[in-house]
Every structure is written in C-alpha cells, then in structure tokens.
Amino acid sequence: MPVQPPPIAYTKPSITELEVEFATHATRTGWGADCYAYIARFEQGFAAHIGAAHAIATSSCTGAMQMGLAALGIGPGDEVILADTNWIATAAPIAHLGATPIFVDIRPDTWCIDPERAAAAVTPRTRAIVATHLYGNLCDMDALLALGDKHDIPVIEDAAEAIGAQYRGRAAGSMGRFSTFSFHGTKTLTTGEGGMFLTSDPELYARVGTLANHGRDPAQTRQFWADVIGYKFKMSNVQAAIGCAQLERIDDLTRRKREILTTYKGRLGHLAGVAMNPEPDHVVNGAWMPTVVFAPETGLTRERLQAAFAKVRIDARVFFWPLSEQPMFTPVPDNRVARDICARAINLPSYHDMTAEEIDRVCAVIEGLLA
Numbered sequence: 100m101p102v103q104p105p106p107i108a109y110t111k112p113s114i115t116e117l118e119v120e121f122a123t124h125a126t127r128t129g130w131g132a133d134c135y136a137y138i139a140r141f142e143q144g145f146a147a148h149i150g151a152a153h154a155i156a157t158s159s160c161t162g163a164m165q166m167g168l169a170a171l172g173i174g175p176g177d178e179v180i181l182a183d184t185n186w187i188a189t190a191a192p193i194a195h196l197g198a199t200p201i202f203v204d205i206r207p208d209t210w211c212i213d214p215e216r217a218a219a220a221v222t223p224r225t226r227a228i229v230a231t232h233l234y235g236n237l238c239d240m241d242a243l244l245a246l247g248d249k250h251d252i253p254v255i256e257d258a259a260e261a262i263g264a265q266y267r268g269r270a271a272g273s274m275g276r277f278s279t280f281s282f283h284g285t286k287t288l289t290t291g292e293g294g295m296f297l298t299s300d301p302e303l304y305a306r307v308g309t310l311a312n313h314g315r316d317p318a319q320t321r322q323f324w325a326d327v328i329g330y331k332f333k334m335s336n337v338q339a340a341i342g343c344a345q346l347e348r349i350d351d352l353t354r355r356k357r358e359i360l361t362t363y364k365g366r367l368g369h370l371a372g373v374a375m376n377p378e379p380d381h382v383v384n385g386a387w388m389p390t391v392v393f394a395p396e397t398g399l400t401r402e403r404l405q406a407a408f409a410k411v412r413i414d415a416r417v418f419f420w421p422l423s424e425q426p427m428f429t430p431v432p433d434n435r436v437a438r439d440i441c442a443r444a445i446n447l448p449s450y451h452d453m454t455a456e457e458i459d460r461v462c463a464v465i466e467g468l469l470a
C-alpha cells in the first residue's frame with residue numbers, strides 16, 4: 100500500500116492555553132451572581148471591537164438574525180432581499196418568520212449581492228435587504244445603503260464571514276441597521292457554537308433584548324411574567340469565556356487569516372484563468388475563506404476539483420450553491436452569475452495553524468490541474 104499523505108482540514112479553530120484558562124475559570128467561578136460575567140464582557144468587548152453601540156450574545160448567528168428580523172416586525176406577506184449565493188442560515192430565519200426571501204444575483208467580481216439587481220427587486224412589500232459579506236469579501240455598501248435610504252428600507256449585514264473585514268475604514272458589521280456574527284467552529288473567532296447581534300439603534304436593541312429574554316421586558320417587575328412571545332437563543336457563560344480569550348487574540352486571528360490568503364494569492368493569483376478573493380483599494384478583505392474561481396476556458400469543474408483534492412486527502416469545499424436551486428424555494432434561472440460561478444470554484448483550506456508545507460500541497464494540486 101502506498102503511504103497516504105496526512106489529511107488537511109479546511110478549517111479548525113485556533114485554541115491556546117488562554118482559551119483553556121478562561122473556560123476553566125468560568126467553569127469554576129461563573130455561577131450564581133457571576134453567571135453572566137463573561138457574557139457581559141464578551142458583548143462589550145466585541146461591540147467595541149467592531150464599533151457598534153450594543154451587542155447581544157446568542158447561541159448562533161442564525162438565532163441573532165431571526166431575532167433582529169422579528170424585532171423589525173418582519174412577518175407574513177413581507178419580502179426580504181438577499182443574494183442567491185448564501186448559506187441557508189441567512190434565508191431560514193426569513194422563512195421561519197413567514198416572510199418571503201427574494202433571491203437576487205451576485206456580482207461577478209465581489210461574489211456578493213449585486214446592488215442593481217437588489218434595486219430591481221424592490222417592491223412595496225420589501226422590508227429589508229440583507230448584505231452578506233461572502234468569504235470575507237465586502238458587499239458594495241455605498242450602493243446598498245443608498246438603496247436602503249431611497250426606499251426607507253433597513254440594510255442588514257450578515258457579517259458571519261467578515262470578522263476582520265473593513266469597508267472604507269469601517270468594520271464589517273458596523274454599517275447596517277443591525278448585523279449578525281457567527282462563532283461556529285469554522286469561523287475566524289469561535290466559541291464552538293455561538294453568535295452575536297450588534298446594533299447602534301437603541302430602540303432595536305431594546306426590542307431584541309426583550310425577545311432574547313423569553314419576551315420579558317427588562318422593566319417588568321413581576322417574576323416569571325412574559326410580555327410577548329420571545330426566543331431562547333442564549334450563549335452560555337463558558338462559551339462567552341472562550342470568546343473573551345479569542346477576542347484578546349483577535350488581531351492575531353485575523354492577521355493569520357489574511358496571511359494565508361496572501362500566500363495563496365502570491366502563488367496562484369497570477370495564473371491564467373484564476374480569480375481569487377478581491378481586495379479593491381477601499382476594502383480590507385477578512386479572508387475567512389480563500390476561494391478560487393476558475394475561468395470557463397480552464398475546463399475545471401466543481402466535481403473535478405473536489406475529486407483532485409479528495410485524492411490527496413485535502414478537504415476543499417464547494418462554493419455555495421444558489422439557494423433558489425434548493426427544493427424549498429422557487430428557481431430563479433435569471434440569477435446567472437450565482438448559478439455559473441459555483442460550478443467552477445472551490446474553497447481552499449485556511450485554518451490558522453496551517454503550515455507552509457500544507458499550503459504548498461494545496462497549491463500544487465491547483466498547479467497540477469492547470470498544467
């Protein structure tokens with residue numbers, strides 16, 4: 100039997116003694132009167148890092164999105180515009196609230212929502228536009244915010260993939276009416292599972308605060324008394340302790356992600372028929388997921404790419420399928436860019452502790468396929 104190369108994971112968290120120390124401390128002390136201590140610290144620290152006034156830690160980004168949309172009053176008969184290229188987690192809360200997700204095409208350069216297509220999709224029923232910053236790339240926020248202003252529709256940022264990303268000097272997640280983040284184990288900063296709702300709108304913060312606490316208004320003096328039907332999407336104090344440790348290391352975590360993308364781009368970015376995560380002058384790419392999109396003339400397909408990586412035990416992942424092609428939704432054949440790009444693209448492994456040799460092995464597969 101030939102010797103198998105060691106496997107290369109596509110992501111995994113960067114965990115040091117600091118996370119272990121914080122989690123241990125929370126486990127020993129974070130009970131009774133201190134049971135929210137790390138949660139409050141994580142919320143304040145994360146909000147300050149992004150540049151938002153208020154934060155609510157949640158069990159997931161999906162939960163944060165659902166509460167934010169619910170607090171905006173979105174429900175049956177309403178439409179929410181989002182990119183067809185998206186993780187299902189961005190669309191599911193819209194559907195759970197009884198509203199209709201309106202899937203529009205992406206731009207071929209940013210792989211994010213096309214503002215012109217979003218503009219064309221606005222109807223009297225449109226209640227929000229979700230800007231998902233895909234793979235650390237940034238949406239065209241100037242155009243989306245102008246569109247929102249024009250129609251008085253809130254723009255929401257799904258910044259789950261955009262920790263460390265900036266647009267004209269502003270952090271991703273600081274520009275929308277509210278934003279959501281994910282601390283799932285695959286994300287740049289992790290708490291295992293977890294998320295965050297951020298906003299600088301005090302009224303929206305108060306509404307989500309009530310929803311997040313089983314619908315109990317903070318001013319309510321009666322015990323065990325709910326004022327509205329709320330949610331239970333809370334983060335635990337032990338998870339928040341891990342988040343606090345990660346937050347102390349946030350600059351290193353994002354720097355390493357960017358370093359890995361830069362290394363890949365240095366080696367592959369100039370090859371004919373290869374496009375990677377863009378970084379125009381006004382943008383700092385968060386580099387969550389280094390991704391290669393191959394030109395049609397290379398003949399490379401999702402299936403060929405997956406097979407080539409699997410053969411050498413490298414876990415490279417497919418580019419998001421258009422949500423509108425999935426069985427719960429109505430197909431939108433006009434979303435040509437979303438349908439086309441995903442058939443000739445691949446996400447490359449990018450966990451923080453990757454070695455130069457591992458990056459080299461990944462690059463060699465692509466060079467081999469293009470040779």
Ligand SMILES: *Cc1c(COP(=O)(O)O)cnc(C)c1O
Pocket residue numbers: 158159160161162185186188189231257259260280281282283293294
């Ligand atoms: C990861 C992710 C989510 C979901 O995050 P969870 O914490 O798993 O709920 C939502 N949107 C996008 C764009 C994501 O990448």
